[in-house]
Structures are given as structure tokens and as C-alpha cells.
Amino acid sequence: MRELTRCCAILVVVAAALWTPVGIQPPRAAAAGPGATATAVPAPAAMAPAQGLDPEEATEAYLATLDAETRARSKAYTEGGYWLGLIALAYGIAVAFFLLNTGLSHRMRDLAERLSKRKPLQTALYGVQYVLISTLLLLPLSVYSEFIREHRYGFSTQGLGGYISDRAITLLISIALLSVLLVVLYGVIRRAPRTWWIWGAGASLGFLAILTFISPVYLAPLFNRYRPLDEGPLKDRILAMARANGVPADEVYQYDASKRTTKISANVSGFLGTTRISLNDNLLERGTDEEIEAVMAHEIGHFAMRAASEYFVFFAVVLVAGFAFVRWGFDRALDRWGSGWSVRNVGDVAGLPLFLVLFSIYAAAITPVTNGFIRANEVEADLYGLNAARRPDGFSTIILKLGEYRKVDPGPLEEWLFYDHPSARNRIFMAMRWKAEQASGGID
Ligand SMILES: [Zn+2]
Incomplete structure (x- = not known):
């Protein structure tokens, strides 16, 4: 679901809010290993009587059910992902400097100015060219990370035709979205050259809210087919859980992720009237009813606690600080390196590559902050879900299935830096602690 973001770094923040925050698992990591089976992971802790349960021991027992090969694969996949992130940042910066140093960027602007006398249209025309050229330049890395690597680890089920079709849709959406965003942003910069970082x-943020609002209805269906979950006891239980927790959901949706990936995923998307809970067919296929209930209770938790609103507040702060950084850095960088760029000032759209370099560096630098915010949100939803579904063992076994592709027990620093969800170890520990305290009569 990250497709929207690949070609334009400025949409990273937008997309992060759209796709990652409220899923039980970040889409990029939510996959099942090639050796994964459809059977439930045995639940050693479930076999032990809850009375006198030691949460630490129960957590270890669960983690021990993961075989060495699966563990090694998920470790390699996760750690390779860190490097890939770093390489993507460096590569993106190199592409931006290529556009500036070769004069391509100012020629795109000059062409736009020849084609139209109107500033907003010039900005949009630059945006179209920028998306086309940067997509082309970033294509090798995109194909490697989204297609080749996913196949190598056995997570992708997609043929080349499907992948090309996804990329084409993404390209069209990116052209439309980035052009609109740039027209708004550069309009603001021209009108308020000193304070644009606040208004911008x-x-x-307004753009982000609209995007979040329309995404489940207009964008997500371009990539997947959504339909109401089949009627039956499972759906009844999920909807009953939603009603009991004050969540105004009268439908749960499933979508056909299996045409693309083996990844298990569920999410809450939308905003205000379009908010909805969806789960993918891999989860339906591979999860037991108990596990699916545990996952859906987590999603209901996000919905009930209005995660989307919290994200907007968070991103408001992130955007203001980020744009302040760009405002501070832009002129300095232009003075130092920009003699041959023909970029006039920050309000000149030809300087977009520099704008994005600065914003990307900022976004990378605050990754621990962003991850910390998201992780805290996920812990809340995990605890909410445990209380709502009362399925600590189902929760633990589905977390282990997610652990087939995300290292289950990272070091504390690694988790703090890179994990936007708690590690499997911490999530299972939460569940086992909940179970032990229930049995002790401490909560009930
Ligand atoms: Zn979540």
C-alpha cells in the first residue's frame, strides 16, 4: 500500500499517515516466509494453566516455537531493510543533485514557463515532468526493493505484468497528487515568502486530511478489490466487538492482497465518514478465528481511540518543524552549491529537488521520533485489543506469524531506532502479562 510514495519524497509523510500507522503490521514487513505453513503455530503457553503463569517464561516458550531457518530469514530480511533504507536515501539525494547539476530541473521549469503564463499551471507542469523523470531515475531501486527482493525472499506472488500495472497506476496517481500539492505549496511560498513554513x-496537512478521507473509497480500490467480509460467526463476533466498544462500524472489508504478496495485514483507513476496518485475504487464509479476532480487536482499538486524529496532530508538528528546517537550509545550500543550478529562490519550483533533499534528511533524522510515536500508538491498540477480544494466545500466535519476516527479538536500541511496531517479543510479553494478571484475579 506504499505504492503512492515511491516517486516523490514529499509524499513520504503523507503516505506514512495513510498506510502505515493503523495497520497491525507495517505493510513493507507484513509478509509470511516461503516456508510458512497455513497451520497455527503451536501455543505452548496456552497448554500451561494460566494460574501461576510466568509471562517471561511464556514469552520465551512462544518465541522458541519459531524454527532457526525462519528466524534467520526474518533477521536477514529485516536487517537488509535497514541498509535498503539508507541506500534509498543516498540514491534519492544523488538523483536530486543530478537533476540540479545537469540543469535538467531548471530546463523543466523553463519549458513549463514557455507553455503557460500562469504560475499555478507552470508549477503543475513542472510537477508532471518531475514525477516522470524521477520515477525513471529511481526505477532500478524500486524494481529491486519492491519486486526482485520480495521474490528472492519468497514474499511476492506477483508476476511482472501485475507489477508493471501497479507501477503505472502509481505513476498516474503520483502525477495527479504531487501536481496538486505543489500548486498549493508553491502558491503559499510565493504569497508568504517569510512565513510559508507555517502556512505551507x-x-x-489539509491535503493529507483530504487524501486520507478519499483513499479508502477512491485510491485503495485502484490496487485491490474490496468487498464485505463473508457473513458468518466470525463477522458477527467482529461487529459485536466493534459495537461493544462504541465503534460505528457496520461493515468489515476484505481485500485480495494475495495476488501481490503472501503478507498478512489488516488496517484502519479513512477519516471521519470514510473510516473503515479492512483485513486481507492472507490473514483470512492463514489465521485461525481466534487470531483474526485478536487482530481485529487491535484495529478496533485504533478506531475507538481515534488514531487518525492523533496522527494529524503529530504530523502538524512534524511538518511545521520540517518546513522550518527547509526554510533555514534552502538558502544556505543554494549559496554554497547552487551557482550553476539557475534556481532563483525557495519559491522557484526548479528548486524542488533541493527542497526534497532537505526534507528527506529531516525525515530520516527524526525517524526514531516518528517510530516512537507510532509504536506508542501500537502498544495502546495492542492493550485495547487484548481487553476487547480477550485472546492473548491468539494474539501471540498471529504475532509469531508476522515474525516470520520481521526479526522477533531486536536489541533495545535497534527497536527504538527502527521499529514502528513493538517487537514480537514485547507484544507477546504484553499478551502473556495480560493473561497472567487475568488468571490472578488482578483485573477481572
Ligand atoms: Zn496497529
């Missing part, structure tokens, strides 16, 4: 952040 506000405008971007």
Missing part, C-alpha cells in the same frame, strides 16, 4: 504545513 497547514496546507499540506
Whole structure:
């Protein structure tokens, strides 16, 4: 579901809010290993009587059910992902400097100015060219990370035709979205050259809210077929859980992720009237009813606690600070390196590559902060879900299935830096602690 973001770094923040935050698992990591079976992981802790349960021991027992090969694969996949992130940042910066140093960027602007006398249209025309050229330049890395690598680890089920079709849809959406965003943002910068970083952040946030609002209805269906979950006891239980927790959901949706990936995923998407809970067919296929209930209770937790609103507040702060950094850095970088760029000032759209370099560096630098915010949100949803579904063992076994592709027990620093969800170890520990305290009569 990250497709929207690949070609334009500025949409990273937008997309992060759209796709990652409220899923039980970040889409990029949510996959099942090639050796994964459809059977439930045995639940050693479930076999032990809950009375006198030691949460630490129960957590270890669960983690021990993961075989060495699966563990090694998920470790390699996760750690390779860190490097890939770093390489993507460096590669993106190199592409931006290529556009500036070769004069391509200012020629795109000059062409746009020849084609139209109107500033907003010039900005949009630059945006179209920028998306086309940067997509082309970033293509090798995109194909490697999204297609070749996913196949190598056995997570992708997609043929080349499907992948090309996804990329084409993404390209069209990116052209439309980035052009609109740039017209708004550069309009603001031209009108308020000194304070644009405040108003620009506000405008971007408004854009983000609209995007989040329309995404489940207009964008997500371009990539997947969504339909109501089949009627039956499972759906009844999920909807009953939603009603009991004050969540105004009268439908749960499933979508056909299996045409693309083996990854298990569920999410809450949308905003205000379009908010909805969806789960993918891999989860339905591979999860037991108990596990699916545990996952859906987690998603209901996000919905009930209005995660989307919290994210907007968080991103408001992130955007204002980020744009302030760009405002501070732009002129300095232009003075130092920009003599041959023909970029006039920050309000000149030809300087977009530099704008994005600065924003990407900022976004990378605050990754621990962003991850910390998201992780805290996920812990809340995990605890909410445990209380709502009362399925600590189902929760633990489905977390182990997610652990087939994400290292289950990272070091504390590694988790703090890179994990936007708690590690499997911490999530299972939460569940086992909940179970032990229930049995002790401490909560009931
Ligand atoms: Zn979540």
C-alpha cells in the first residue's frame, strides 16, 4: 500500500499517515516466509494453566516455537531493510543533485514557463515532468526493493505484468497528487515568502486530511478489490466487538492482497465518514478465528481511540518543524552549491529537488521520533485489543506469524531506532502479562 510514495519524497509523510500507522503490521514487513505453513503455530503457553503463569517464561516458550531457518530469514530480511533504507536515501539525494547539476530541473521549469503564463499551471507542469523523470531515475531501486527482493525472499506472488500495472497506476496517481500539492505549496511560498513554513504545513496537512478521507473509497480500490467480509460467526463476533466498544462500524472489508504478496495485514483507513476496518485475504487464509479476532480487536482499538486524529496532530508538528528546517537550509545550500543550478529562490519550483533533499534528511533524522510515536500508538491498540477480544494466545500466535519476516527479538536500541511496531517479543510479553494478571484475579 506504499505504492503512492515511491516517486516523490514529499509524499513520504503523507503516505506514512495513510498506510502505515493503523495497520497491525507495517505493510513493507507484513509478509509470511516461503516456508510458512497455513497451520497455527503451536501455543505452548496456552497448554500451561494460566494460574501461576510466568509471562517471561511464556514469552520465551512462544518465541522458541519459531524454527532457526525462519528466524534467520526474518533477521536477514529485516536487517537488509535497514541498509535498503539508507541506500534509498543516498540514491534519492544523488538523483536530486543530478537533476540540479545537469540543469535538467531548471530546463523543466523553463519549458513549463514557455507553455503557460500562469504560475499555478507552470508549477503543475513542472510537477508532471518531475514525477516522470524521477520515477525513471529511481526505477532500478524500486524494481529491486519492491519486486526482485520480495521474490528472492519468497514474499511476492506477483508476476511482472501485475507489477508493471501497479507501477503505472502509481505513476498516474503520483502525477495527479504531487501536481496538486505543489500548486498549493508553491502558491503559499510565493504569497508568504517569510512565513510559508507555517502556512505551507497547514496546507499540506489539509491535503493529507483530504487524501486520507478519499483513499479508502477512491485510491485503495485502484490496487485491490474490496468487498464485505463473508457473513458468518466470525463477522458477527467482529461487529459485536466493534459495537461493544462504541465503534460505528457496520461493515468489515476484505481485500485480495494475495495476488501481490503472501503478507498478512489488516488496517484502519479513512477519516471521519470514510473510516473503515479492512483485513486481507492472507490473514483470512492463514489465521485461525481466534487470531483474526485478536487482530481485529487491535484495529478496533485504533478506531475507538481515534488514531487518525492523533496522527494529524503529530504530523502538524512534524511538518511545521520540517518546513522550518527547509526554510533555514534552502538558502544556505543554494549559496554554497547552487551557482550553476539557475534556481532563483525557495519559491522557484526548479528548486524542488533541493527542497526534497532537505526534507528527506529531516525525515530520516527524526525517524526514531516518528517510530516512537507510532509504536506508542501500537502498544495502546495492542492493550485495547487484548481487553476487547480477550485472546492473548491468539494474539501471540498471529504475532509469531508476522515474525516470520520481521526479526522477533531486536536489541533495545535497534527497536527504538527502527521499529514502528513493538517487537514480537514485547507484544507477546504484553499478551502473556495480560493473561497472567487475568488468571490472578488482578483485573477481572
Ligand atoms: Zn496497529
